Amino acid sequence: MKEEKEESNRRNFLKLGLLAGTATIAGFGLKNKIFAGDIEETGEKVKVLTTDGRVVEVDSSMVAHPSEAKLAQFNVREGIPGKKFIMVIDLARCANARKCVEGCQSMHGMLPPIEYIKVKKMQDSDLGAPYWFPQTCYQCDNPPCTKVCPVDATFKRSDGIVGIDSDRCIGCKFCMAACPYSARTFNFGRPEQKEFSEKHNADKDKCCATKSSTEGTVSKCDFCPESSAKGILPSCVSECPNGTIFFGDELEDAVTNGEETFRLSELLKKRAGYRQFEELGTKPRVYYLPPVERNFPFEEATEVHNQVE
Amino acid sequence: MSEKIINEEKTTYETFTQEEYMVMKGDLLRPVQHIGKWGKIWIGFLIAVCLAGVYAYYIQETKSKYVTVSLRDYTMWGVYISNFVFFVALSLIGVLMSAVLKLTHFEWYRPLSRIAEVIAVAAIMLAGVSIVAAMGRPDRLHYLLLHGRIQSPIVWDIIVILTYVTTSIILLFIPMIPSMSTCKNHLTGKPKWQMKMYDILSFGWEGTPAQWKSLKKSVKILTVLVIPLGVSIHTVTAWLFATTLRSEWDSTNFGAYFVSGAFLLGVAGMIVAISVIRKTYKLENYLTPMHFDKLGRALVMMSFIYIYFNINEYLVPAYKMSGLHANHLINLFVGEEALFYWSVVLFGMVIPATLPLIPAVRKPLPLTIIAFGVVIAAWFKRYLIVIPGLAHPYLPIQDVPASWKHYTPSLIEMTIVAATFAAMLLIVTIFSRFFPIISVWEVAEGKLEGKDEIINYK
Numbered sequence: 184m185k186e187e188k189e190e191s192n193r194r195n196f197l198k199l200g201l202l203a204g205t206a207t208i209a210g211f212g213l214k215n216k217i218f219a220g221d222i223e224e225t226g227e228k229v230k231v232l233t234t235d236g237r238v239v240e241v242d243s244s245m246v247a248h249p250s251e252a253k254l255a256q257f258n259v260r261e262g263i264p265g266k267k268f269i270m271v272i273d274l275a276r277c278a279n280a281r282k283c284v285e286g287c288q289s290m291h292g293m294l295p296p297i298e299y300i301k302v303k304k305m306q307d308s309d310l311g312a313p314y315w316f317p318q319t320c321y322q323c324d325n326p327p328c329t330k331v332c333p334v335d336a337t338f339k340r341s342d343g344i345v346g347i348d349s350d351r352c353i354g355c356k357f358c359m360a361a362c363p364y365s366a367r368t369f370n371f372g373r374p375e376q377k378e379f380s381e382k383h384n385a386d387k388d389k390c391c392a393t394k395s396s397t398e399g400t401v402s403k404c405d406f407c408p409e410s411s412a413k414g415i416l417p418s419c420v421s422e423c424p425n426g427t428i429f430f431g432d433e434l435e436d437a438v439t440n441g442e443e444t445f446r447l448s449e450l451l452k453k454r455a456g457y458r459q460f461e462e463l464g465t466k467p468r469v470y471y472l473p474p475v476e477r478n479f480p481f482e483e484a485t486e487v488h489n490q491v492e
Numbered sequence: 493m494s495e496k497i498i499n500e501e502k503t504t505y506e507t508f509t510q511e512e513y514m515v516m517k518g519d520l521l522r523p524v525q526h527i528g529k530w531g532k533i534w535i536g537f538l539i540a541v542c543l544a545g546v547y548a549y550y551i552q553e554t555k556s557k558y559v560t561v562s563l564r565d566y567t568m569w570g571v572y573i574s575n576f577v578f579f580v581a582l583s584l585i586g587v588l589m590s591a592v593l594k595l596t597h598f599e600w601y602r603p604l605s606r607i608a609e610v611i612a613v614a615a616i617m618l619a620g621v622s623i624v625a626a627m628g629r630p631d632r633l634h635y636l637l638l639h640g641r642i643q644s645p646i647v648w649d650i651i652v653i654l655t656y657v658t659t660s661i662i663l664l665f666i667p668m669i670p671s672m673s674t675c676k677n678h679l680t681g682k683p684k685w686q687m688k689m690y691d692i693l694s695f696g697w698e699g700t701p702a703q704w705k706s707l708k709k710s711v712k713i714l715t716v717l718v719i720p721l722g723v724s725i726h727t728v729t730a731w732l733f734a735t736t737l738r739s740e741w742d743s744t745n746f747g748a749y750f751v752s753g754a755f756l757l758g759v760a761g762m763i764v765a766i767s768v769i770r771k772t773y774k775l776e777n778y779l780t781p782m783h784f785d786k787l788g789r790a791l792v793m794m795s796f797i798y799i800y801f802n803i804n805e806y807l808v809p810a811y812k813m814s815g816l817h818a819n820h821l822i823n824l825f826v827g828e829e830a831l832f833y834w835s836v837v838l839f840g841m842v843i844p845a846t847l848p849l850i851p852a853v854r855k856p857l858p859l860t861i862i863a864f865g866v867v868i869a870a871w872f873k874r875y876l877i878v879i880p881g882l883a884h885p886y887l888p889i890q891d892v893p894a895s896w897k898h899y900t901p902s903l904i905e906m907t908i909v910a911a912t913f914a915a916m917l918l919i920v921t922i923f924s925r926f927f928p929i930i931s932v933w934e935v936a937e938g939k940l941e942g943k944d945e946i947i948n949y950k
């Protein structure tokens with residue numbers, strides 16, 4: 184009796200899953216309408232992954248990436264529908280090459296010492312081995328930073344990204360106090376930075392919805408939302424020579440570093456993925472894979488960085 | 493209850509003569525009637541410091557803040573925010589030294605209440621100025637109205653502070669109505685506009701029994717109202733810190749800790765204020781050694797309460813020394829800030845808790861010195877609450893320029909802070925030059941009703 188019930192529950196569940204799958208396809212269709220106008224069927228079939236992990240075949244026209252022009256009409260506060268961006272950082276691969284830092288700085292038009300992504304030397308315990316620890320804004324799912332903002336200038340989007348509206352921010356810096364990871368930086372108008380931003384006014388924010396060079400406001404890593412929407416990997420991911428950083432979509436259950444692609448759930452399971460300071464309850468969207476069986480031995484940094492005021 | 497009534501009957505109808513009243517009125521109106529040379533120099537000096545602050549602010553806003561201000565990404569809140577907390581704390585002086593004493597029928601509050609209230613109003617205004625100085629985009633201040641969201645503790649703070657300011661100003665001016673008519677009738681040789689101002693502010697006061705009745709009633713309501721408001725402004729200010737996940741502020745004790753600190757500061761501030769006022773305005777007959785004696789006792793009590801909360805705040809986490817707190821606490825106890833920290837403990841808590849236990853110390857001069865120490869220590873205490881912890885976040889600070897690790901306020905910042913102090917003193921000074929700083933009728937009434945406690949105090 185009981186078994187039967189369980190069986191029927193499972194069947195219901197499967198049915199639900201199927202429905203969800205169809206809904207996703209319908210979602211793709213909808214997105215197609217929004218972004219690409221009326222596109223003819225190409226007849227070419229591609230395999231896509233549904234939210235519940237099944238592979239289905241659809242016409243390639245249905246999965247076209249949204250066109251740039253249409254993307255601009257996006258409400259930056261709401262995010263890209265049908266996406267949930269996620270990042271995985273494999274600590275076993277990081278050799279402190281700092282290419283992510285430089286890539287990010289040139290992408291966002293930021294000069295050192297401002298770093299949206301930092302690489303820190305960490306050592307968890309006295310006898311524990313030191314390791315390199317790349318750190319971004321974690322785009323927390325329960326973000327303490329957006330909660331405290333008095334004017335809604337920093338907000339959580341449906342695609343998981345925590346964005347900043349630099350036209351709204353009043354510069355109270357409360358969000359910086361609230362972020363336990365010190366992920367935010369403030370634009371104090373460092374003269375070199377100001378000059379640089381002005382010079383590169385045209386090509387600033389190649390990747391971002393909101394300007395990050397507004398003096399007197401907060402900025403931070405934002406997972407490069409516009410590139411991400413176009414399927415272009417964030418700079419830190421593509422610049423890393425060691426493939427340390429993986430980026431992807433939680434709904435697709437896939438992450439890639441540009442060369443290798445993994446099933447997210449399997450990767451986290453196999454490599455015991457964790458999030459930094461889980462106990463704070465911030466629910467970061469960045470997972471770490473522990474530094475076991477490393478690709479490189481740990482070497483102290485020989486150079487000092489960012490010493491210039 | 494019945495005992496109290498008998499007591500009141502004994503004291504209520506002790507009269508004081510018309511002559512006594514005229515002398516008193518003369519004394520209390522004197523600072524308004526005549527401003528001496530030193531009075532003018534003092535006002536000029538304060539205005540000069542304020543102008544220096546305005547100029548410093550102009551530089552800060554027109555030049556790059558990276559150059560003018562020492563704030564960086566880790567220490568993003570600096571001396572402006574700690575100054576803000578200090579002024580909010582100081583503004584609780586009105587609650588303690590006026591409202592609480594009034595409602596608990598301590599007759600000696602009478603000459604103190606207006607002094608306390610004007611300090612409270614000035615302090616809370618300067619708290620607002622400090623916050624604006626700290627903002628990255630002061631030009632967007634109005635966004636708080638346009639886009640304000642109720643879930644942000646900043647918005648709570650703004651709401652309670654605005655309510656408190658309004659209530660305090662009303663509470664300051666309503667009991668002044670009879671004083672205004674006294675000014676109108678008894679001051680001579682003042683410019684026309686000033687007399688006109690007294691006329692307007694006395695709201696047609698004639699001193700009829702009905703007018704007295706409604707005046708007293710409204711004062712009472714406001715007095716009751718101002719206590720929870722005062723406690724909330726400082727509690728919410730504490731929550732600005734306690735609602736974050738930072739270990740140095742992550743405390744359920746924070747609201748009470750801040751309020752108790754504010755009460756200690758309030759008593760100390762009052763002692764300093766009356767000792768200056770009685771000397772400069774020759775009001776020794778009204779602000780008497782009795783007041784110092786009482787305030788000295790209050791100082792001891794408030795210090796002990798504050799020490800109690802400090803033990804909860806520092807020693808309990810220190811006993812555990814969890815990894816989250818260790819960095820910050822060790823830095824305070826034996827590290828870089830140790831000297832600073834222990835001086836604040838000594839001058840801000842230990843001395844005021846112990847020395848005034850000796851009756852000889854509760855005399856005006858020694859007590860004023862102690863209280864002055866408490867006020868200075870209180871300012872630095874706010875600094876120690878806000879700033880050092882920021883340099884010890886959960887994730888280590890690495891690869892940054894030296895100025896990002898250690899915060900030392902810049903000249904511009906210190907000038908602006910100095911200007912906020914000057915502005916506060918200026919408001920109080922100007923006020924006392926236009927309005928009697930001690931309420932004539934309240935003291936007169938006190939002499940009628942509570943003559944025993946005020947006059948015959950041994």
Ligand code: SF4
Pocket residue numbers: 319320321322323326327328329345361362363364365366367403465
């Ligand atoms: S890492 Fe910090 S800034 Fe980023 S979402 Fe989390 S709390 Fe906010």
Ligand code: SF4
Pocket residue numbers: 331332333334335336337347351352353354355356357358359400401
């Ligand atoms: S600094 Fe800007 S984004 Fe941060 S809390 Fe203040 S207004 Fe919001």
